Amino acid sequence: MNEYSPQVLSKMHPKDFRQIVREGKWKGITNEACENYVQANLAIVPKAYAFEFLLFCQRNPQPTSLLDVTEPGSIEPFKVAPLADLRTDLPKYRVYRNGDLIDEPADVKKYWDNDLVAFLIGCSWSFDWALKAAKVQFRMVGAYNSNIQCRPAGVFRGQMVVSARLFESSHDAMRAIQISSRHPECHGVPVHIGNPDTIGIKDLSKPDVFKLVNGIPQKANEIVMFWGCGVTPQTVAMEAKIPLMITHAPGHMFVTDRLVEEMAIL
Amino acid sequence: MNEYSPQVLSKMHPKDFRQIVREGKWKGITNEACENYVQANLAIVPKAYAFEFLLFCQRNPQPTSLLDVTEPGSIEPFKVAPLADLRTDLPKYRVYRNGDLIDEPADVKKYWDNDLVAFLIGCSWSFDWALKAAKVQFRMVGAYNSNIQCRPAGVFRGQMVVSARLFESSHDAMRAIQISSRHPECHGVPVHIGNPDTIGIKDLSKPDVFKLVNGIPQKANEIVMFWGCGVTPQTVAMEAKIPLMITHAPGHMFVTDRLVEEMAIL
Numbered sequence: 347m348n349e350y351s352p353q354v355l356s357k358m359h360p361k362d363f364r365q366i367v368r369e370g371k372w373k374g375i376t377n378e379a380c381e382n383y384v385q386a387n388l389a390i391v392p393k394a395y396a397f398e399f400l401l402f403c404q405r406n407p408q409p410t411s412l413l414d415v416t417e418p419g420s421i422e423p424f425k426v427a428p429l430a431d432l433r434t435d436l437p438k439y440r441v442y443r444n445g446d447l448i449d450e451p452a453d454v455k456k457y458w459d460n461d462l463v464a465f466l467i468g469c470s471w472s473f474d475w476a477l478k479a480a481k482v483q484f485r486m487v488g489a490y491n492s493n494i495q496c497r498p499a500g501v502f503r504g505q506m507v508v509s510a511r512l513f514e515s516s517h518d519a520m521r522a523i524q525i526s527s528r529h530p531e532c533h534g535v536p537v538h539i540g541n542p543d544t545i546g547i548k549d550l551s552k553p554d555v556f557k558l559v560n561g562i563p564q565k566a567n568e569i570v571m572f573w574g575c576g577v578t579p580q581t582v583a584m585e586a587k588i589p590l591m592i593t594h595a596p597g598h599m600f601v602t603d604r605l606v607e608e609m610a611i612l
Numbered sequence: 613m614n615e616y617s618p619q620v621l622s623k624m625h626p627k628d629f630r631q632i633v634r635e636g637k638w639k640g641i642t643n644e645a646c647e648n649y650v651q652a653n654l655a656i657v658p659k660a661y662a663f664e665f666l667l668f669c670q671r672n673p674q675p676t677s678l679l680d681v682t683e684p685g686s687i688e689p690f691k692v693a694p695l696a697d698l699r700t701d702l703p704k705y706r707v708y709r710n711g712d713l714i715d716e717p718a719d720v721k722k723y724w725d726n727d728l729v730a731f732l733i734g735c736s737w738s739f740d741w742a743l744k745a746a747k748v749q750f751r752m753v754g755a756y757n758s759n760i761q762c763r764p765a766g767v768f769r770g771q772m773v774v775s776a777r778l779f780e781s782s783h784d785a786m787r788a789i790q791i792s793s794r795h796p797e798c799h800g801v802p803v804h805i806g807n808p809d810t811i812g813i814k815d816l817s818k819p820d821v822f823k824l825v826n827g828i829p830q831k832a833n834e835i836v837m838f839w840g841c842g843v844t845p846q847t848v849a850m851e852a853k854i855p856l857m858i859t860h861a862p863g864h865m866f867v868t869d870r871l872v873e874e875m876a877i878l
């Protein structure tokens with residue numbers, strides 16, 4: 347799995363990257379893969395839950411910015427990655443039954459059936475490309491369980507998971523607000539700026555969901571902003587204990603054929 | 613029905629306007645009502661079709677910009693107009709069975725049951741307020757059947773209905789593109805600029821769906837632009853001949869509590 351350097355991975359076309367994933371030649375996380383292409387969170391649910399899940403996404407566009415929804419039973423996200431195979435083209439999956447993690451396979455062929463609907467949800471790694479392109483300086487800290495209530499839909503209800511970024515310069519913070527506003531497909535504008543405690547986050551140095559910067563505390567002059575995180579709908583579906591859900595494993599995203607800038611508004 | 617002048621109607625709060633509609637005191641079209649508030653197309657379908665209809669909307673955001681989706685059986689669009697009653701608060705409805713128009717009632721209480729899901733879809737009258745606020749000069753001509761294929765979802769498939777506006781000044785046309793881009797809740801950016809024939813419209817002076825300017829042809833110096841029209845999902849659902857669909861009657865929209873500017877992005 348180390349046969350591809352970050353330089354090689356970052357310059358790959360998504361079609362080529364998905365091919366090496368499909369062939370089992372890349373099993374790692376995707377943060378270095380396919381610079382400037384939109385990456386996606388995956389959530390697959392039975393058709394019986396698809397309406398309520400889609401409604402949850404529609405009602406909570408910041409954590410669950412929808413990139414594509416497949417036809418029931420289809421393995422192909424034809425809007426953002428024609429000919430891709432959602433059963434094999436992510437490096438690692440998670441399979442949940444009734445809310446319990448039962449497997450973490452490299453493909454999900456054996457779990458697939460014609461009753462499943464796949465949702466691809468924007469991942470903020472994609473909009474980080476846009477921030478970097480604009481030379482915005484920031485530190486990504488991690489993701490947290492906030493106390494912001496999502497708007498419920500049917501069985502799906504719960505609190506928003508948010509990702510945090512730290513900015514030393516007000517100018518960079520303003521640019522990040524402007525740039526992320528252009529990218530509703532990747533969570534759009536921040537949901538919160540300032541005191542983490544206001545949204546139920548007690549200690550910024552201890553992310554609940556994942557951390558990229560290990561335990562580095564906020565500096566006195568740093569502005570913190572929070573964006574909706576695509577982990578939210580998975581968390582909510584786990585808590586609803588639906589009979590089956592398949593997701594990507596954390597960090598092992600689906601890489602689409604769409605450029606970040608291609609999907610920007612304005 | 614003429615007891616309210618355009619001046620009185622335009623200054624009413626949506627709650628008050630919906631109340632006079634509910635009491636049968638206003639039965640006309642809503643184009644003069646509640647200046648600067650978002651108006652909505654209505655489409656109500658049985659729950660069995662709700663997932664595919666929601667998916668159609670999600671896949672075709674320009675004609676079908678979703679403002680709100682009710683819980684199955686609920687009469688209240690709690691996101692955009694809490695306490696409103698979708699059975700009574702529009703001046704006129706249309707009821708279709710298997711694609712055939714069977715009734716044009718002033719309320720739909722007798723057709724209501726707990727199996728129905730209501731969709732409120734942005735109406736470009738709302739973004740016309742934003743154009744007027746920016747002093748953009750234009751002529752609204754009408755709506756047409758185009759040859760632009762919508763992305764299908766289940767039984768819902770067909771061509772996009774578009775609305776046309778004429779601009780004498782390039783500056784005003786550019787401003788209209790910028791301003792409508794800020795309003796994805798009301799169809800967003802145009803789907804076409806220039807030659808109507810390219811999208812299958814043979815004669816601009818003969819709108820298929822409705823016309824506001826009677827037979828006035830395009831002037832040589834006028835730029836024409838087309839936006840997705842919220843009539844599209846109704847047309848598509850009629851053609852799918854679903855067992856029951858309830859819509860607003862043309863021009864008799866639902867007026868929400870949300871200001872146009874409140875819903876703008878950027």
